[in-house]
Structure formats: structure tokens, C-alpha cells
Amino acid sequence: MFSFKSKNKNVNYLSLSFWVGLFFVLIVFLLALISFIWTPYDVTSLVISERFKGPSFSYILGTDHFGRDILSMIMVGAQTSIAVALVAVGIGIIFGLPLGMIAAAKRGTFIDDLVMRFNDLIFAFPALIIAILITAILGPGAFNAIIAIGIFNIPVFARVARGAALTQWSKEYILAAKVSGKGTFLISIEHIIPNILNLLIVQATIQFSLGILAEAGLSYVGLGAQPPIPSLGRMLADSQTMISIAPHMAIFPGMVIVITVLGLNLIGDGLRDYFDPKLRGSR
């Protein structure tokens, strides 16, 4: 969408939506990074006399029911969201990519079947319910939220890696590598992975954005990062009963989630079009 018209359809260029997405994501990342060294106010200090203040010059996004500055809380909360989603993507790649590569290398065998059935099994579980189950077993907290979200990234990456790798294995340059005496493992590392990297990057962006949404959902129901660590989901949960007197408490944290997820999705779409211009416009 919103792409510049190009005379040649097969020329790679990054669409406008990619840059818009990057802009959104950079804003949020920057806010999160700055919060490591500076926030407008201390997120742990409660100033009851200043509570429920609407947006003003002293509090740009207003204050919450404890008089905490909402902008500061959003900045720190974005840290949590990004960290949880990013590590969960990492888990998915670290476990999923080798699984997918093994399945593709041993295509058609018992091992391939085993990996695929394992994937189907995880897909059969409604992700959110199992995330709730996992946090119920391990106790709520950011770390356990990472595990809960990360587990569901494993079959996603395994499936994408396997599918993409299968196409590569049937190509002639792989045959050439085989003839020159390279083993399955070396071919997977040196030839297959570099050639499926772009698909993995696109998938990582998508899982990253889904992870942000999942983290928000889990912390909204109280299973994510625990107080006093601010999290966007719990800010929304807190605001729920006060929405009639302080709607700004609900609106701003939600908008930050939307901007982050929207930005990541736009980046993902842009990258996919960039890597495979034939798909442009059909999605």
C-alpha cells in the first residue's frame, strides 16, 4: 500500500509504508531507550495530590490515579514490551530455525514427520490459553511471559524455515555443493540459511508485533510484569475502572501499543515487498 509507482515492477525499492513504519517504531524504541537514563518523573513516586491530571505542560500526557506521570510510565512500559517480545522472538528463532533446518534436510523421513507433528500439536493449543496456563504454573512475571510467548514462536519459525529451505534444497546450486563434497550440515549453514534469511527477517518482524500484543494482553490480565514495574497492559487494566473520570489514562498507553504494532507490521510488509517484488500490491 501507499507505494511509489515504479516503471519497472521488479526493481527493489522500499515502499513509503516501510519508512512510515520505521518512523513509528523508532519513536517508541527511542522513548524506551531514553527511559533507561532519564524519564520526566520518577515512575515509582506517588504524588496523590497530583492524581487524575489531564495533559498539561507539566504532565504532557497527564497523571494516573496515584499521581504518576503517564509519559514516564509509558516510556518504561515500552521497555518491558519490547524486551519481552524481542526475547520471545529470539527463543522462536533459536529453537525453531534448527528444527526447521533439520526437518528440511531430512525431508520425507521420520524425523521430518516428527518435527511437523510437533508443530501441529503446538498449533492445536489456543496460544493465549496456554500462555495463561504457563504463567499460572510458573507464576506471573515478565520472565514467564517471555517463555509463554516464546514457545509459540518455535513452531512458527520451524515451519517457515522448513518451507523455505525445501525450495532451496531442490535448486541446482545445492546439487553443485553436494557434488563438491559438502555435507548436509555445512550446506544448511553455508547455503540454505543465507538464502532464506529474508523470509526469516519478515517473519521475525511479524512475530515481534504479535509478541507486543500478547505481552499487552497478558499484563492486562495481571500475568505480565508485576508492579511496581510499569507495563502498558497493566496501565490499561488500571485505567479501566476510571475511564469515565480519566479517559487519558486509557487512551495514551493503548495508542503507544497501536503505534508500535502498526509500525512493525508496516516494516514487515515493506520488507516482504522489497525481498519479493512480485508480491507487491497483491497483499
Place this chain on the structure above:
Amino acid sequence: MLQYFVRRIVTLFFTLVIASLVIFVSLEIIPGDPASYMLGINAQEDTLQALRQELGLDKPKLERYLVWVKGMLIGDFGVSYTYRAPVIEMVSDRLWVSLPLAVYALILSTFISLPVGIYAAANRGKFSDLSVMGVTQIGIAVPNFWFAMLLVYLFAIILRWFSAGGFSGWEVGFFLGLKSLTLPAISLALPQASILARVMRSSLIDTLNEDFIKTARAKGLTQNQALIKHGIRNALIPVLTIIGLQFSFLMAGAIIIENVFFLPGLGRLIFQSIAQRDIIVVESVIMLLVFSVVIVTFLVDVAYVIVDPRLRSSIL
């Protein structure tokens, strides 16, 4: 054909067995003894022992697993530790909130997104198409529980058209019940409808490039006639897959949305039961949800093969 069904049913069976094992084992790890939870910290050891015996908690794990599975097969899900009520009754009460909510959301999402997707595909590249793509892109990015809160703020607090939460029950009348599920259903449907509209659009655009559309055009149909008569039908296959998949998202998404609107559904039941260490209820509800997801996926897969003869040759 028959071979395919047999293979699918065997896979279905194994998935369910493994799923039940995973659920059972993971809930065994949960710290906390249901008996001591029910009796409180001052309970005597022999009272605890008696209660454990009554609940069957003293039996070997394998035996408890088999009893649980056997019970489910004949529709007996056991007795809730906390409420001493049959789990099946608790679940079926809640199911009459969660299931209608999921179905309501699915209907809303399908009936809104398909026409929108078709409209966008027919006007590909025009302003209307771009607006649909933009709006759906935002729809995917919005957390449904946040959207739910905004809906409550607008329609319940400012306009006062709907109540902010709670469920009237079906006894007071079908339409009143439906009305209390309307805001939850809309918020559940938004992200799903956005995804579905995009899938419908891209699938239809792909179909419109096919040769049989050119043939239809060549025999004198206009682009829109060809689209309606031949395009949509053929473009529906990937859309059906997504609708099948979305059912599980809707069942799971309902858990969070039920919390926003204080609906007495399965989601509330799970949270309550986890908090009270009512493990038998948690096990059964999760197993039921997994079962419904697996069955729906199975039915969608089978439906394809029946609907689309082209797929038959590829699976035999």
C-alpha cells in the same frame, strides 16, 4: 479419499491424547495442594488426608490420568474441588456465554469483512482500496481489549446505549442477551475482520489474474460480472482456512474480552479456578477448548477436500 480420512482421524486422535497428557502433566507441576487450599492453613493432617482420599488425590498419577480421560469420554468431567459441583454443569453454564460470543463475533467479522475485501479487490489501486488497506492495517494493530474499553467509554458512558458490562442471561429474552454481548463481540471481531478483509482482497486479486477469468471476460462478461460469477467462489478457499483458524483465536480472545465486560464465561472460570487451585476445572476447560480447536481445524480440512475436487488428487 478414504485413506486420507483414516489418516486424518488417526492424527486427530493422537493430537488429542498428547494434548491431554501435556495438560495433565503441566498441571501436576503447579505448586499448591488443592486439599490444603480448600481447608485453609489450620487444617489437621488427618482431615487433609481424608479430603485427598475423597478427591482421589492420593491415587497414583497414571491412574488419575486414566480416570480423568475415561470420565471425559463419557461426559463426566469430575467434581470441582472448590464448588463440589460437577464440572460439566459449571462448564456448560459458562459455555452458553462464551460460545455465543465467539459465534456472534465470527458472524460479524465474516459478514463485514468479505464484502469489504471484495469491494477493495474490485477497486484495486483506487482511493477506496487504499483506505480499506489503511483501516484494516490499523485494525490488526489494535489490542482488542483496548478497543473494548474505548467502545465502553463511547457507547456505555457517553452515549449510554449499552451497559458497560455484565450479562443479562438468556432468560430475560434472546435480544437482551444478544445486546449485552454486542460490544464484546464487536471488539473481538475487529482484528479478525481486518485480517479476513485483507485475505479476501488478496485472494480475489490472485484469482482475477487466472485464465478462467480472462475466458469469462472473452465470452462477454464485464469485469464485475466475471468477479461475482467466477472470482469470488474460487477466492473463498483461503478465506475459509482463515475463518477456521480464527475460531480458536475467538475462543481464546474471549477470555480477555470477558474480563473487560465482566461476562461469566469460560475465561472468567479459568482465571477463578487457577487462583483457587481448582485443577480439575482448569484441566477440563483447557481440554475442551483444545478439543474444539482441533475438531474445527479437522472439519475445515475435510470440508475442502469435499468442496474442492482439485485437492483430492493431491492428497491421494
